Amino acid sequence: MCLARLASTFFIFTNFAILLYKKDIKSYYLPISILISLVLFYDSIAVITSFTKNAKTMLLDQNILSLMGKNGNKNVMAASLLIKFPFALFVVLRSKFLGRALGVFVLFFGSFALFILNTRSTFVGLFLILVIFAASTIYFKIKSAWPKIAWPLAYFIIPISIAFFSANLVLDNAVKSQEVQGGYGTVTKRIDDITANTKEESRLRLWKAGLDYVSKHPFIGDGYGNWKLASIPYEKEYTNDLFVPYHAHNDFIEAAADLGIIGGLAYLGLFILAFLLSLRLWLKEDAKEFRLFVTISFMALTCYFVDAFLNFPTERTSMQTMLTLTMGLLFAPTYLLPNVGKKITFNHSALLYFVIGFMLIGGSIYINNQVFKSLKVQKFVMGEIDTDPKMALEEVENAFPAFPNLSTSTLLIKALIARYQFRDKNYDAALKLLRESDRDNPYLHYNDFIRTAVFADKRQLDSVAYYAYLAFYNWHRSKSYHKNAIFAASKKRDTLEIRKIFNLYNRYRT
Template identity: 30%
Template sequence: MNANRIDEIINETKGKKAISDFLVLAVISSLLAIDFFPYFKTLEIINPQFFYLSVINILLGLYFYFNSNTTSASIFPLLKRNIIFKFYCAFIIISGISIFAAKNTSLVYTKLTELVIIFCLFINLTILLKDKLDILYKIILAVGISAFLQSWQQLCNFIIIPRNASIIDLLSTIKGNTGNINIIAASLTIKVPFLLLGITHFSAYKKWLLIIALFSVTSVIFLTGARTPLINLFLIYSIYSIYLLKKSFTKSSFIKIIYLILPVLTAILFANSIFEKSKDNGRYQSLENRVSQINTKDASSQARLEYWGNAVEITKKNPILGIGLGNYQVESIPYERTFSNDVTVSLHTHNDFLEIASETGIVNGLIYFSIFVFLFFFNLKNVLISKESSKKTTELLTLLIVVVYGVDSFFNFPMYRPTMSIFFCLMVALTIINSSNYQDLRGNTNKVKIASRVLIALSIIACYSAFLICRASNLEYLIAGDNINLNNKGLLSGDEVVKRIPSYPNVFSSSEAFYEYAGIYYIREENYEKALKCFSKAAKINPYSGRIDFYKQVISSKKGNIDSAYFYAKRAFYTRPRNKAIYKSAMNFAIRKRDTLEILKEHSLYNKFRKEPDTWVTAFYGLQSSGADRNRLLNFINQGLKNFPNDSTLLKQKNNFVVTNYIEEGQKAGAEGKRDKEMEIYLKALKIDPENIYVLQNIGFCYFNTGKNDLAVKYFKKALEHPGLKGGKTEFFIAVCYLYKNEKDNACKYFNLAKSKNYPGAHQYTPQYCK
């Protein structure tokens, strides 16, 4: 054996001793700490989390550089020859190359920053965990404690429910520091494999601590009502139970399974007891109901299928390099114009594999999917054939993590969530470490130093980029606090927003351009020229929401240019025909312009997607005020009633319309001296609306004109019992009826009432009969 090889073996041995268990556990614990981070005045928790991970990457890179003699020199040859690592590198490179196909390069820089941070973390974890799998159960315990603390934070709200607290409000606010309710469910689910292995391995207090943690974790998962975690729980329990029984079909194995099942059964009972108190008929009705909704027919599943279909369409149109990494959140919006209501946009495909394919091309989508195929089958094969117990435990844990992360990737978007991404790094690192016998691999400390320099450089670049992204998220947080969409003034000004707009990302997490919001600030400040300049820049970034044209319509309207306002209102509506606010705005302008064809066109398009009775009423008034003939109006309201036969507003509108027709027909018959026919028509109207003041008043006039003063007074007074008659005319004719009946006191009383309402004739009669 030559001297160099002896030195390498010595260095390997030193490396095993030098990287302490404490350091490994400290790093793992520091990664798990992101689940307890505050937002640091950013709108999205992921931004400070990614920045924090980039700092950890720099620190680990520096440690490995200055302690290169203690770092395993075989790690880089191991990575170099591993097929998963090669695919992973190819995935990162092609994702970066997609910038040449991107309309918005800013979004590529943003998402590439996040991918590079995770890639560097994977390298660091691979170096850190090599030769350290003997402390796997210590890592499992650390993850178990983290899972307990993370879930207990949420569960405490339901152990002792505050007086007068709304259960629905408590349930809907379960999100921890992960961003939303589904992400916290996924974050907890991916920790369940650690709990399962820990419970079956430990004894005494550690075992019971993890059992309590399992109850706490599964309770919160059930309370979220998220369905993907339910699928994952079923899969990992099935796989682990089969593993235990295959390993040893004995009483001991069954007892272990019982220990794993009892906390979950208890959690089911607990969750259902909370659901009963909520009295909800939807997401939180019961766990059984939520399980029954795991199909393709409910609204959420239909939405996912729609998003997947859009991603496929985008991929077909851009098969080579896609539309650019991260660009889905903007470029998908036109595909959703006839599916999503108001300002709702998907932002993600809810399938990482399809999203990557649409953003970076079919080849890269297949590469990313292949990584999971390799991870799954490699670990499954080793679990089945491995003879070494400790190695098999690692591979089983990795297999379960792959299942959870893979299923979540199929239904959600864990790739850009640090709480999930750290487990992606862990499962890839553990797989590569276990992928071959690396004792025969050779390396040297010089290469370790070179690789460390590269790693440090990448981490520093990514850290600076993550810092810029955090600053952008802080600006988004401040703008959200101002709520400038509704408020006339905020803490910021238009100039301040423009000054702070970052190079990237140039859009909100909800996809609107920062320049769009700057324009809104300028509108509030009545600085319309600057607003229009900002909207022009925003339109180059995201012109698909209809909001830019909506606000241009606001500016034109304020300037008194109604034709331009009408143009922008229509363009905004046809850009986003399911947005109710934009629809109302466009409809109001069409009504104002008395454009009956446009009224019908907009109404027809909106109701094609969103059938709502109030829109029929609005369009009806528009047609009526625009001079549409009676038959057209009646046909229109009847069409509305076919869609909404029991809608009280439409029924009332039809009744008002019919009654008005009867009143006009009756008045016409009265003018022709056909009093019997006039009364017959009015009585028909009265059957439809017994409290209609105009029908009652006209019946009174009909009786008055035929000399039936008692009946005339009766119906006049009935009309006055309801609000709406303000001119004094009814009171005047009641007084006249009383005069004919020679009841002067009553006549005087009603003449005075008519006079108080300024009815012209009352002033003439009051002095004569009220002495």
Template identity: 30%
Template sequence: MNNIRTNTNDRISIIPEYIVLIFIALLLLIDFIPNTSGALIANIQFLYLSVLNFAIGIYFYRNSKLISLNIIPTLKRSYIVLGYLLFLIICGFSVFVARNTSLVITRITELIIVFCLFLNLSILLKDKLDLLYKIIFIVAIGAFFQSGLVLFKFSQIARYISIEEALRNMTGNTGNINIFAASLTIKIPFLLLGITHFSGIKKNFILLAFFFAGLAVFLTGARTSLLNLLLIIAVYVFYYLKINTFNKSSFLKVLVLIIPLIFALFISNRSFEKSKNNERYVSVENRFSQINTTDASAKARLTYWGNALKISNANPLLGIGLGNYRIESIPYEKTTENDFTVSLDPHNDFLEILAETGIINALLYLSLFVFILFINIKRVLKSTDTNIQTVAILTLMLLIVYGGDAFFNFPMYRPTMQIFFSLILALTIANSSRVFDQDNIVIFDTKKLLSVLVVLSFITSYSAFIIYKASNLEAEIIRDDINTNLKGALTGEEILDRMPKYPNVFLTSESFYEYAGIYFIREKNYNKALSCFSKASKINPYSGRINFYKHIISKEKGDLDSAYVYSKEAFYLRPRNLLFFKYATNMAAINKDTVEILKEHRIFSGYRKTPEAWIVSATELQKANFNQKNLIHFVDQGLKEIPNDSTLLKFKNDILVKRYTYEGQVFLSQSKFDKSLESFEKALKINPKDVYLLQSIGLNYYYSKKYTQALGYFLDAIKYPGLNNGLTEFYIGTCYLNINDRENACKYFNLSKAKNFAGAQQQLIKDCK
């Protein structure tokens, strides 16, 4: 069988057109798969892609005679295939350096799914690029419904919630506004070709789809997609004018491309005007003006990029392991990220590959983009075949969108983007007129390739299903919100029984064992909780959460010394975490450790210039019996850093009022009425509505037998809430009695009695018969 050869006529692919078009349509359905149970839509999407790979692989194997015999030598001699295959092999080898092999298996599964999809598309599209405009129309249908459904939902929910909130909900089924914008933008090159090719109803339909897509992208305010949109419009207009004589007809066709975007821009800005947001949703033009290094989002990206480079410098050859950036980046972010926020990825696929798999693999991955860029530019500029030029310009525009998104975001593990990455690779391979010698082509080579593809697709489908099940468990745990709730639908034992093989962490990097431990804490099973935390700390020891929950367990057990140690460990792992800061300083206060409170304050306030940094510390210093004079000086330092902060001012005033009131009461007990009054009046200047202070001044005058003055303060005191025991009314009655106003005296004795003050009844019997 190895010697079976074909004649020249068998070289061309005779796969039925409908198979190609149905497969493309099925791929585009990925944007409409509902996320009914999983925590991340990408997991079910990868499973869907892998099953499609398996199905088309079976079809190819059973109908191998329909496949172009040119495809095997084309793939064998393609730098794209060899480069991508070598890239995957190095990614796989990173398992030997990875601390978390679970994440390597997860990510390599997803990358192999994309690789298989690329090969399947290459086989499908070889000698089938005459179907390009039918494919374009299918993509246009997908873009129309994807953008149309989101715009319709926006118009509906904007009636009931704010425009700003409605805009932030423009995520489609991607779960992320930037991913949604990118998934639409990458379809626009197809629409541009369709508009200039078709006429009549088809052209009008694609124009409408283009308008909807452009409007949706503008409304998202996603800067990378906005920039990519402008670039591909400019590239295509330049290309179109280059290949067509610049005349009225070509000018009108170019104008047709621009007018829908102008209308979309106008409508977007009108919508933004109704939003009260002064940052993202001011205008489309404003979003472009924010593309600079001083913008908060840009600063964050630069920080993430810097961390990725630091990780790479520490692990230059093989990196830290594919997928492991999600965990191993956390220590690098302890001084830049607040609370429990982690970056999860560096918002740059090239740097992520650099950090995770080493510099050689990063250069290899980058070279794929460079190679595709140059080969398609060459075809656009030098090919005399207009069909080859058309496919090449489409591939270039797709590369611009995907490459731009890869530089600023993370499309590598987003199936809605990976479909088009596979298509970029496949179009570059299929768009070649090179014909190989038929004597070197054997059918058995095709069978071998197809059998490998089928086996790989079966394995990745099984693996993707495991990942999908883990995602479902993650979603159930998230719904339980066991971090704050005392009980959930699940139990600790159920989590252990359903513990995923991989991935072993949430999308947010926490271990499944960590959550099992939290469930056991809620169930008061502390030994099981500690056992789970021990396993979790080997997976992700960087977040401080495990230490925090160990502190909770120690407090529950009454072991305050251990609780103090664990609270400090949590804080020093994440010194920008407000929750950890509060608990650590509270434990320090319990231990009267004012030095530790001041130390933790210096660290936290050095990172976060917020009133809480001072309020929390001052409160705990007060609990630890910190010297009042020093405490006021401490608060004054906070007011210098955050001038006129109302919370800090109130805190300082409360301290001073309590201090002066206490001094006054001490002097009053010593019958030093003048000094007592002096202290009370200092407090009164700060808070003239403090009922206890007003009562204390009244007592000062009462005991110095100045009943008229005392009466005024007592009467002021009862105007405000807080004095409910009837004592003040009793003193008012006594004051009236001493100034010979028996009627009012009896009135207030009765009020005092109504509040169950013990002495009121006796006074009523004596003086109010």
């Protein structure tokens, strides 16, 4: 799945690069920026409308968390808004009165929605792009009359400032209208939280775990996309009930953990290359006409970089699409400089690219379709994970495709099917599925949990105790594993073991 996503992202970028190669950047940059600004306006209005509608029926925390649009959560929504801000700014700077006014309104509504979403990482990103734009404007126009410096800055800063105070007022009223204080509040409170209690945050713990894994596996990592498995030995001391952190909340550390130091540096090198290229285009006199284009693209890339440093945008289609487009736009001016590059002609190399690309994209589509089928089944099967399963065995068996072999939460697909085999008293079939999938995720010990139930039904108390203890002592924060271990010790009348299990469980969960 991760490789399929990577292949798709790569070919989207190369196709963008080919489409923009040697084209006059002035002919397409503004139309693209207008299109992106329209998407920003639509998404912003959707966030504001939903927030206003939910304000009457939801507490503030619940309301903010629900503002995800078509994204996975509100943090992704916020990041996908922010990365479009530079293009709305370009519309303001390169349009006449009507376009300029509309661009300012888009920036206001986008900023208002961003502040309502209360996402700290985007506040950091917004501050950085403000600094980049202000510094570049002052540097390149220092010898110009002051209005040429003041007006561009005003077009960007004023709508954001008005949105800041407006959103802060709205959020303050929302906090005062509810009886309890939740985790979210005013914009100023959220900004203060950026530096508060950072040592206690799970994000720092995940970074430390990732760096430790890289230090122990510097050349060959856990495999692309496997961090959610490699993180379990680190996180099982802190997370309850088989919760697995899917990501390291830092794409650079996660890339190094997955691919080794070389892979991590290669990913980081992409952004270093983009920065050096931007610097080169800023400083070259014969690239003076491209400075604003480069600045806008670099600002958008900075938004992605901040998100990648604090979250995991490689998993988000909306962010990957903007990354490929932004990279294509950033590199485009390079080939418009004198004596740079040769005109591409359709030859055997281009044909080979087309064939390879078609094969890889076709494979990616097939893999993504299989994963989508699995996700549809997981939605129902996981809904029964904490209750007695109701779905028919045949329905579950036939619905799951051959891959993936793990659920989104890293539970083993064959183990999930084994639950239904166990329910129908097909003990041998259930145990066979568990044996076949033991190596798919050896850290979770969910197979041992199912085995405990199977052997309890078969009245094999020694096996019950063996697998119940194996599961619990490898993940002692799990309530289900704890109950099984207590049950097994009780059946064996082992009071010392009961006390040991009880004390260990309560040490971590009181």
